Amino acid sequence: MKAVATKLVLMLCLFLTTSSLVAQDQRLRMGSRLPRDAFLSDFQLMSDILKQAHPGMYLHTSKEQFADDFAETVEKLRTAGNRPSLRQFFLLATEALDPIRCGHTYLLPPPSVQDRLQYGGKLFPIPIKVFGNKFYVDQRKTDLPFGTEIISINDRSPAELLSILGPLVSQDGFVESFRETYIEDNFSELYAIRFGFTESFDLQVRRSDQSSVETISIPAKRASNLYDQAEPRASREGRELAFRIDFPNDSTAFIAIDTFDSGNGSPPFRLYKSTLKKFFSVVDRHEDSFDNMIIDLRYNDGGYTRNEMLLYSYLTNNPFAEVDNAEILTSELPYKQHLDREYVTKGLAKYYQRTLSKDFEESYNGTLQISEDGNPIIPPNRKAFDGKIYVLIGGRTYSAGSSFCSRLKAAHPNVEFIGEETGGASGAFTAGTLLMYTLPNSRCKLAVPIIRYQTVKQTKSADRGVMPDYPVKQTLEDFRAGKDTVLQAALELVKDD
Template sequence: MIKTIFTFLFSILTIGGFAQSIDDPFSQKKMKKDFKIFKEIRIQANSGLYKYRTKEQIDSTYHWADQQIEKSSTYLDFYNIICQLTDYEGSLHNNTSLPKKYAKRLREENEGYFPYPIKWIDGKWLINYENGEVPLGTEIISINGIPISEVIENLYKYYTTDGRNITGKRIGIRTHFAKYFRFHYGQQQNFNVVFKRASSNETETKSLQSVSYKAYYQHFHSRYSKPYDHDYYKDLNENQKYRYKQIDASTGVLTINTFAMGSETTQEHKNYLAFLDSTFADIKAQKLKNLVVDVRQCGGGTDPNDVVTYSYLTQRKFQESKQVWISFNKIPLLKHFDSSVPKFLRPLGVGKFNRDFQNRFPKEKDGKYYISDEENEMKIREPNENAFTGNIYLLISPAVASAGSLFAAMVAGNKNTTVIGEETMGGYYGHNGHISFGYVLPKSKIITDFSIDNIEQDVPEKDNQSYDRGIIPDLEVSQTYQDFLAHRDTQMAFTLQLIETNEK
């Protein structure tokens, strides 16, 4: 009898502990409690809160959230509110994560997901999957009666970018479209898709049965565009992270897929320095006139790989940052910090971390704590003796972010640089980066992450650059439909043709 009772109680606890769904009821009282904590976290710890929005605008979104909570009843409702708020701030390092038990349940859902990945090509959202029920490359017009433009706009909140950038959000949507659709619209048994083939002006309709979470991602990993965009998603080996190739007597191509090559103390970083030194010594010896710098797959990495690379592409003294500040000198709201250390022990061990922040950010002015001039970010750097002095053609894309966009912004600011491609998700004038903080909302256990360093990058003003946008290309070029089908690189072909024309 005791064994039977124990088994029953264990099964109840198991159901309660592991079977929670994002569609479960969640009380407004808990939402209000977590929302109050969320606001305190942003105001006390997030230096990027008012980077792109005024206090009045942020207050207005908080008022909107209060109203939405009054209409909300599920865990997913609250998650969507938090996603909307963090996206509105405008930092690509903002992130809103489900706790493990909810994420696990989501991955186990066996229906309700759109079956195919999609991709933005030539201003349209196309099916990016071959041999499906809807033909490869067909343009989606609507899903379940909702215009695709409206669907996409509603999904923007799940993938954060710097400022008011939109192009970068397409990177998240092309990867997680089915999951984002499920978040906003819920699970669907069927998807009525209105589409149009490239060879026709007539629309067609197809009813697609939903698939599981895992099936969608299996389709994504078998996406048609994989041969073209696989570098962005791979766990790159060292020899895949960067490369150089001279293509003719006057032109070379330097490709950097990531700046994640370790710090000054690592062998991988030292290997990269040796690569740069030998490459640019060779470029100088060959007297090349043109250098294509391709960072289209570069989503970030570690210091100082970005600024060291820039030293080979500039003739000016420079800094990584003109200015860096945070909004506190002691870690605020410690009990909500995302840490495995028990709450009652945190005050005992936080002193060292607070002293580190106080040493790194010693200057206080108007509630902002500014970085020391002795830190590497403020170091005045010299051009390398083998720095390239010819024509630079910088290839960028919406995937460029963080350290990748900081580097690209500095190169884009050179007078000898022509920028080609599509707007980056990372900001031109600055971003929030370096140190990441995470907090756990107490009732929902939703994790909210953001970077605490408010950074002003060392770049010149440019007429085509807005403060709240990514790097804007001088020549906007995106992959064409025909090149998408053929896995051809439209932007590289355009650039090499431009160089050939300029040479003549």
């Protein structure tokens, strides 16, 4: 009887605690204040999870330096008053993660804030394009004409905003190109996280056909309306399809692949696979005509490595493995009680553990390295292209997209890269299986990748992205005229070669 009563009390406590957390989560705003010790507890849990799960914590910093930086950030929280705001915690927590310099390690606001960012919150309504430290309107159907320069937003210059919002974006190594493009793509949400939701924005602008500066006020737009009614960005016109094929001249084949993110057997994967098959079949049938190939990866933000390898199999005559090496800290998932079950269900967690146990084995130095079975040798496709290859890259070329470029650059003697540094690091990086944790007090979500990959042998500039052989940036004039500066440069190189 006593045991039954105790169990009922525990169940009631669990119910009340869970109900309290759910209610708290629904009420949380970035301005919400909680006891300092609650946030400090989340900080400590974040540190403990990273140390047990993240195999790439010290790729770009030392263990000692990270400890010093983390302690310094914790001290800032200790001096933030007895009841700091959720925004203060979030900004300091992202600051604490920054020294890891891993683009797959990041913090998300609690679900209540994410809901407002996606549905009910009021956001900055104009898509922007960044050139240097300047913002320009990147949409044709807005109150401001396309190409208008935005000189300030609520009395802050673009340069100041880029500096303030930059720390909210995690990045690989010391690659700055990714941060700029991420801010460009997610400016409205980042602004709201940092400064809060507002009903209107005061702007200073200079229209492209005028030299004078005017001051205007524009209303914010509800997030749901902004996404539902948004016209495509002007800079992405013609990029509505993720995979695109063209033959710009008699000797050149062109393919754009904007993502590797399609699961095996899914409709997007079948489309991707059939697109590659169709494209390379045409090139193979006319192999005497097509001496050059342009592969556009400027918008490829990564995805599944099997998709990256499928493309690579059409570009090599040699068998290859997925990676040069990969390692994990443990095949168990640490701190399971804090896993976010919306992202990592119990079934998915069990699948992760089975796969990790099967694909990784203990090596001579005590680490868990990928096994031969987990890293099989892949044969080249019989229709592999052996002509000259030009790859278009930029700050959005990330994760598996950047990994593909590292592989191609290291092994292919007949490839040239055109554009800007890739957003993903060229050396080792941590990605693969991504665990999402809920920090119990702030309800923020912590993303932790648990596989450290080395696609190719270590490069000298492992903390930077893949560098272009021909650096080319989109110009403001071509942007306003709707011209693709980088693609035109590639076509000129084809002509010269």
